[in-house]
Amino acid sequence: MKARRRVLLQLAAGGALLITLRPAHAADAQLEETVTAWAGSTTPRSGRITIDVAPLVDNGNAVPITLRIDSPMSAADHVREIALFNERNPQRDIARWQLGPANGRAEVSTRIRLATSQQLAALARLSDGSVWQQRVDVIVTLAACVES
Numbered sequence: 090m091k092a093r094r095r096v097l098l099q100l101a102a103g104g105a106l107l108i109t110l111r112p113a114h115a116a117d118a119q120l121e122e123t124v125t126a127w128a129g130s131t132t133p134r135s136g137r138i139t140i141d142v143a144p145l146v147d148n149g150n151a152v153p154i155t156l157r158i159d160s161p162m163s164a165a166d167h168v169r170e171i172a173l174f175n176e177r178n179p180q181r182d183i184a185r186w187q188l189g190p191a192n193g194r195a196e197v198s199t200r201i202r203l204a205t206s207q208q209l210a211a212l213a214r215l216s217d218g219s220v221w222q223q224r225v226d227v228i229v230t231l232a233a234c235v236e237s
Contacts, residue, residue, distance in 0.1 A: 117208075123174050123181040124210055124222070131220045138211050138223035149203035149233035158195035158213045158221070168195040170214040176207040202233040
């Protein structure tokens with residue numbers, strides 16, 4: 090009896106692990122093209138951006154998200170533009186924000202729609218011309234913005 094319980098617990102734990110840890114996958118080619126077009130000739134570097142979004146979303150109709158960029162927001166060193174792109178919505182471009190030193194901090198919050206489980210890419214262009222990026226996978230259980 091104990092052996093059967095142990096096997097059932099191991100199977101349940103393994104199943105939960107498979108659901109929680111989604112296998113790494115290459116980002117969609119269209120997402121890569123969109124990121125490259127926005128970044129221009131500058132190669133995006135990883136870091137400096139924090140994406141605050143739930144990794145598991147029950148309903149993709151209104152997903153809260155906050156983007157924070159590590160920047161002093163001074164006249165000499167500030168964030169000029171932030172862009173948010175997605176992998177699988179009908180349109181890749183979710184939102185873009187223009188900023189300057191008068192903003193005081195490089196942080197934006199909004200709600201977005203997600204068609205299905207996918208990768209989000211946040212990019213920031215700084216005053217020195219550098220481009221930074223961060224990506225996150227979001228699992229959506231109830232899809233939104235699906236076109237027939």
